[in-house]
Amino acid sequence: MPSRANTVRRKEFPYEIKTLSGNELHNFNTHADSEYLVIDLGNVKGRRSDFNKTIEVAMSAAMNAVLASMLDLAPVAKKSKAASLPPAVKSVNEAVDGVDKQARAARNAQRREQLNARILADSVWLTAHELSEKVGFKNTNPSAGPNRWKSTGRIFALQLNGKDKYPEYALDEGFRPIPVVKQVISLLGEKKTPWGLAIWFGSENSWLGGKKPKDVLATMPKQVLLAAQAEAEGGTHG
Incomplete structure (x- = not known):
């Protein structure tokens, strides 16, 4: 030493x-x-x-x-x-x-x-350009479509190195936002930052039997919404 x-x-x-x-x-x-x-x-x-x-x-x-x-x-x-x-x-x-x-x-x-490193490593995060390509947006500005989704609360994004990164788990098979994601954002968006949302979606939740919300958005949307309501009311999800 x-x-x-x-x-x-x-x-x-x-x-x-x-x-x-x-x-x-x-x-x-x-x-x-x-x-x-x-x-x-x-x-x-x-x-x-x-x-x-x-x-x-x-x-x-x-x-x-x-x-x-x-x-x-x-x-x-x-x-x-x-x-x-x-x-x-x-x-x-x-x-x-x-x-x-x-x-x-x-x-x-x-x-x-x-924690942030774990959240990033546990999911796929797409740039606006990557998301636009997967969806098939024809805008000359590749950020226009994803930004419109974000501004209307259909999806959220993390700012990483000056660029928005969108969670792939929030998208369906056609790379469109899963409806329950907007409902969760409307419940928690005022209480949580984008990082707070990412941590909630990426953490095990007792309301979901220990599963992570991000992993059951398509298969258990009602339960995910109930878990978000409990979180908004101050319930725990450990």
Whole structure:
């Protein structure tokens, strides 16, 4: 693991934070009159690339909070040894909470990326040009027909790399929108983004016996509509 450093120097309390590999720690140049806090972070394989940076930010925030509290309360330290403890603990907790929120946001973003990737990989997505060719639209603008379907709520599309991508599962054998898709969009379209619709269509649904709505649009349209109504009313579909 390559070493990365986040160094903060104070006139009164200089300190340095580094993440080191085992070999680097073995060869680390120490000073007899210094004290060191060493934390074994374990095997780093499989961890996120920003793991080291997150650790360094958290430790720096904690050290800054503790040192700032010690400096602010130094004049009254002789009167009460415990006087500096609550502000220090509070400052550290606030710093750690801030890091926790950032970490949670990063984890949520990663889960969303993984979910989106699964949704894309689990279905066929057509560009407007591909869909127009399959339907046989004769417009000089290949996006005209699919855009008209989208604007009237007969189908939805995901924006990927600046292009609309339409789900093939929403089309019948003649590549026309399956009627129940429009009914679902009318129920959920105001509550869900196109990605939200794609996730709903592509997720297992208890109202459908664990099947995904996208897989039974042609064979179980009434049940799909009931599932969408339950979703619109706040029901679960786990």
